[in-house]
Amino acid sequence: MQGDEIALTSVLVVEDDPAMQARARRVLQEVAGDGIRIEAAGDIATAHERIGDTDFTLALVDVQLPDGNGIDFIAWLREHAPRVPAVVVSSWAAEDTLLAALRNGAIGYLLKNAEDVELAMHLRSLQRGGAPIDPVIARRLLQLMPQAAPVPAPAEEIHLSARETEILHMVARGLSNREIAEATTLSRLTIESHTRNIYRKLAVGSRTEAVFEAQTRGLLH
Amino acid sequence: MAALRGVVRWTWLVMLLALAACGGRAAPAQGAEVATLVQAEAVRGQWNDTAAPASGWVPVTLQDQWQTRWPGHDGVVLYRVRFEHDGTRPVGLLLHYLCMAGAVYVNGSLVARDPSLVEPLSRSWMQPQYYLLDAPLLKRGENELLVRVSGLTAYQPAFGKVSVGDPRRVEALYRDQKLVRFDLQMLDTAIGAVLAAVFGMFWLLRRQDTTYGWYALKGLFGMLYGLNWVARSPWPFASTDAWQAFIAACFIALNAIFPIFLLRFAERRWRRFERTVLGIGALVFVLALALPQWMGPYRNAYVAPAIAFGYLVTTVFVAWAWRHGRTDQRVLALCIAIGPLVSVYDTAIYLGWLRGSAYLGSFTSPATLLGMGFVLAYRFARTMKRVESFNLELTREVQAATSHLADTLNRQHALELAHSRAGERLQLVRDLHDGFGGTLVGAIARLEQAPADTPKTQVVDLLKDMRDDLRLVIDTTAQEQADLAGLIAPLRHRASRLLEAADIDARWQLHGLDGLQLEPARSLDLLRLLQEALTNAFKHSRAQRVDVRIAREGERLRLQVRDDGVGLAEAGSVARIDGGGAGFASMRLRAQRLGGELRVRAAMPGTELLLDMPLAA
Numbered sequence: 001m002q003g004d005e006i007a008l009t010s011v012l013v014v015e016d017d018p019a020m021q022a023r024a025r026r027v028l029q030e031v032a033g034d035g036i037r038i039e040a041a042g043d044i045a046t047a048h049e050r051i052g053d054t055d056f057t058l059a060l061v062d063v064q065l066p067d068g069n070g071i072d073f074i075a076w077l078r079e080h081a082p083r084v085p086a087v088v089v090s091s092w093a094a095e096d097t098l099l100a101a102l103r104n105g106a107i108g109y110l111l112k113n114a115e116d117v118e119l120a121m122h123l124r125s126l127q128r129g130g131a132p133i134d135p136v137i138a139r140r141l142l143q144l145m146p147q148a149a150p151v152p153a154p155a156e157e158i159h160l161s162a163r164e165t166e167i168l169h170m171v172a173r174g175l176s177n178r179e180i181a182e183a184t185t186l187s188r189l190t191i192e193s194h195t196r197n198i199y200r201k202l203a204v205g206s207r208t209e210a211v212f213e214a215q216t217r218g219l220l221h
Numbered sequence: 222m223a224a225l226r227g228v229v230r231w232t233w234l235v236m237l238l239a240l241a242a243c244g245g246r247a248a249p250a251q252g253a254e255v256a257t258l259v260q261a262e263a264v265r266g267q268w269n270d271t272a273a274p275a276s277g278w279v280p281v282t283l284q285d286q287w288q289t290r291w292p293g294h295d296g297v298v299l300y301r302v303r304f305e306h307d308g309t310r311p312v313g314l315l316l317h318y319l320c321m322a323g324a325v326y327v328n329g330s331l332v333a334r335d336p337s338l339v340e341p342l343s344r345s346w347m348q349p350q351y352y353l354l355d356a357p358l359l360k361r362g363e364n365e366l367l368v369r370v371s372g373l374t375a376y377q378p379a380f381g382k383v384s385v386g387d388p389r390r391v392e393a394l395y396r397d398q399k400l401v402r403f404d405l406q407m408l409d410t411a412i413g414a415v416l417a418a419v420f421g422m423f424w425l426l427r428r429q430d431t432t433y434g435w436y437a438l439k440g441l442f443g444m445l446y447g448l449n450w451v452a453r454s455p456w457p458f459a460s461t462d463a464w465q466a467f468i469a470a471c472f473i474a475l476n477a478i479f480p481i482f483l484l485r486f487a488e489r490r491w492r493r494f495e496r497t498v499l500g501i502g503a504l505v506f507v508l509a510l511a512l513p514q515w516m517g518p519y520r521n522a523y524v525a526p527a528i529a530f531g532y533l534v535t536t537v538f539v540a541w542a543w544r545h546g547r548t549d550q551r552v553l554a555l556c557i558a559i560g561p562l563v564s565v566y567d568t569a570i571y572l573g574w575l576r577g578s579a580y581l582g583s584f585t586s587p588a589t590l591l592g593m594g595f596v597l598a599y600r601f602a603r604t605m606k607r608v609e610s611f612n613l614e615l616t617r618e619v620q621a622a623t624s625h626l627a628d629t630l631n632r633q634h635a636l637e638l639a640h641s642r643a644g645e646r647l648q649l650v651r652d653l654h655d656g657f658g659g660t661l662v663g664a665i666a667r668l669e670q671a672p673a674d675t676p677k678t679q680v681v682d683l684l685k686d687m688r689d690d691l692r693l694v695i696d697t698t699a700q701e702q703a704d705l706a707g708l709i710a711p712l713r714h715r716a717s718r719l720l721e722a723a724d725i726d727a728r729w730q731l732h733g734l735d736g737l738q739l740e741p742a743r744s745l746d747l748l749r750l751l752q753e754a755l756t757n758a759f760k761h762s763r764a765q766r767v768d769v770r771i772a773r774e775g776e777r778l779r780l781q782v783r784d785d786g787v788g789l790a791e792a793g794s795v796a797r798i799d800g801g802g803a804g805f806a807s808m809r810l811r812a813q814r815l816g817g818e819l820r821v822r823a824a825m826p827g828t829e830l831l832l833d834m835p836l837a838a
Binding site for chain 2: 115118171172178
């Protein structure tokens with residue numbers, strides 16, 4: 001049940017705001033120590049070049065970039081560098097944007113308005129192979145699941161296991177991982193890796209399909 | 222039309238009789254081998270005579286009508302005709318006309334006899350009679366034909382010419398005459414009956430269209446009248462008088478209904494006139510049934526005016542249709558005018574004004590009937606077309622109205638949508654102003670009053686407070702449809718993570734919040750209060766554990782936040798009171814706005830914060 005652990009040794013930060021770049025460096029170093037290698041790219045074009053140069057173990061990708069949409073870049077990554085996991089870094093989180101990112105293969109998301117300590121917790125969770133999720137997104141995922149009553153469009157459905165669904169319900173009610181762990185007698189890490197699996201299931205087969213799907217649903221512009 | 226058909230028949234009959242009186246011209250087919258005999262001898266007899274009287278014979282010329290010679294003689298007249306025969310070949314014998322019933326003898330042998338030679342008399346007048354004769358009935362040399370005719374003076378008792386000769390030619394002559402006098406009449410009566418039945422059914426299924434009803438009624442009487450040319454006995458009447466009175470009454474009824482039918486066809490209604498003619502028709506009918514002995518013999522007294530009336534009606538309708546009528550009315554006028562016109566033509570031929578020998582009367586009658594049928598059917602089809610086009614128009618109008626309605630509804634919907642969007646925007650602006658705006662103004666005031674060397678962390682804290690507040694505003698605004706449980710979830714999640722990061726054990730208990738909807742502004746105030754309470758505990762209490770309990774109790778909501786950190790009363794809590802002073806003040810303000818009461822009390826250890834508020838504003 002454990003997700004893939006991510007060694008924070010070489011991270012690409014795709015972010016155009018220098019202050020946020022600095023913040024990302026600071027938090028990453030706090031979590032992974034001074035040995036971490038951090039490359040920053042201010043736009044997607046630069047990011048493409050950097051990907052060719054180095055084997056990154058993680059990419060932190062801002063959504064709004066000067067030359068395009070970070071979600072497109074994540075989809076590109078999934079096709080051209082599938083071994084580089086991507087995490088969205090967004091300012092105020094619009095649920096639709098986050099969902100589109102997850103559907104295009106992002107394995108998690110960081111919110112810029114969180115405290116540094118929260119960002120650090122999130123990164124540590126990724127290190128261990130987990131992927132945190134927040135109640136608003138959990139609620140949206142539950143809405144996408146097939147209902148007992150008349151089913152929405154099949155393409156929108158995701159099929160989760162009973163355990164995953166149970167966890168999502170608890171997250172949607174605002175329960176913390178510790179509370180969920182107590183309620184399910186699972187470890188916190190197991191719970192986080194469940195959510196990571198949920199993200200994986202969310203990402204559909206191919207990149208083209210995903211982008212097409214996102215566009216038809218108005219998630220991309 | 223049947224009335225006119227009757228008129229034609231009467232005219233035709235009159236002409237036939239005149240023709241016969243004139244002699245000669247009526248047998249154009251006769252050649253050397255066919256002799257038409259017009260010289261005969263006649264003698265009166267009694268109803269029950271069985272043998273020819275020996276004396277009293279007078280010479281007559283055929284065709285002979287005896288009522289002028291022997292007025293008032295109702296009974297039997299015997300006619301004797303002699304003809305030569307070489308005795309080698311069979312001959313055909315044609316009796317052109319015999320009215321009313323008769324028996325035929327050749328050389329003393331009976332050849333044919335009608336079923337009833339006394340009243341009620343058989344009716345043999347409608348068709349000629351043909352016999353094939355051969356030896357030994359025929360003798361070489363002179364042969365004698367004896368015809369015993371039973372008749373009534375009131376009904377033109379007569380015996381017509383006799384043709385003798387080559388059987389094939391005589392039979393051809395017979396067939397020609399039978400066709401004109403009997404077969405066509407039969408056809409005519411049948412067509413009239415069928416048309417009357419068809420349009421009668423139209424009327425039965427569509428009572429409001431009385432034109433068809435009057436036509437059917439007219440057709441019914443036309444058919445009854447036509448029986449005069451078809452029936453071979455007066456049955457079901459007991460006498461010839463009764464039969465003749467009935468037939469004449471049918472003719473009158475026909476002539477009474479005919480103008481009403483025409484009026485309906487012209488879409489007119491002359492109530493007094495119609496009542497009058499119908500009254501006369503009904504009166505004649507009743508009289509005919511009640512007094513046949515009068516109404517039969519004296520029928521000419523009322524039939525002749527009826528014929529004149531029929532001509533008048535026809536003329537008036539034709540003139541009207543010519544000037545004012547529609548196409549179908551003109552076609553009808555043409556149909557009913559054909560009868561009188563043909564009778565004029567036939568008369569002209571008869572009088573030798575026109576060359577030719579073909580009389581058209583009997584041939585045009587069925588054609589005229591069919592024309593009438595066509596007109597009525599055309600009228601029906603036109604009505605149907607009008608209904609169909611009306612339906613089409615109706616459909617179009619309904620469609621137009623529907624799409625107009627849809628447009629209106631769409632516009633209205635769009636307008637409502639725009640209104641609700643504007644309303645939502647306004648609500649958002651208000652939330653931002655009331656919520657975040659206040660925090661911002663407060664922050665500015667605090668920073669303005671703060672000493673110039675205020676530590677950076679304090680400014681950052683202030684900004685973070687504002688960020689948290691903005692986050693609450695966004696959470697409540699974005700999830701306006703969510704219940705209180707849904708609204709609290711993001712705050713709970715975030716607070717739990719922060720407390721967890723600070724190694725503070727957070728315990729939450731929520732009761733009865735599912736499906737609970739508060740006004741957006743009240744939700745926001747409640748969340749802010751909760752956030753401030755949690756921030757207080759997080760920042761200042763140095764607690765190990767925080768218990769949060771939110772429960773719905775009837776129409777009230779209770780919020781309890783308790784920590785096990787340093788209490789308010791403890792000496793070390795100066796910072797807490799200092800730092801939390803502003804926080805407590807704003808919490809009280811929010812509690813007030815929520816219509817509830819906020820209590821802060823020392824727990825052992827720690828602090829407990831209690832809010833009791835009503836659900837409704």
